[in-house]
Amino acid sequence: MIDKEHQNRGYGREALRLGIRSLADRFGAKEIYTAYESSSSVARDLYRSFGFRETGEAAGNDVEMRPALDGARKS
């Protein structure tokens, strides 16, 4: 989560890029799951740009997504 005063400056995208890389390179993750609040189109679109797609599962307002690691956007 990025502090409200610092959103829309590229921090979320960079944090997600580094997080995915770290999980894959340091921990050998083959799959990563995340979720977005159904009201957050910014989070949904950010995850989608990295190759995350909805799995069809949801818990309350949280919509689950799963990417293909090699589908991650190179940025």
Ligand SMILES: CC(C)(COP(=O)(O)OP(=O)(O)OC[C@H]1O[C@@H](n2cnc3c(N)ncnc32)[C@H](O)[C@@H]1OP(=O)(O)O)[C@@H](O)C(=O)NCCC(=O)NCCS
């Ligand atoms: C969602 C969140 C993590 C994104 O982080 P961020 O640092 O604000 O986002 P970035 O600046 O890296 O921008 C990522 C993309 O979102 C877009 N974006 C960011 N804030 C936006 C806004 N308020 N309105 C429209 N688009 C926005 C950017 O244009 C960018 O799109 P692009 O890369 O296709 O050009 C952050 O806004 C946040 O923590 N929001 C509140 C909590 C939340 O919703 N968390 C996620 C719950 S699942």
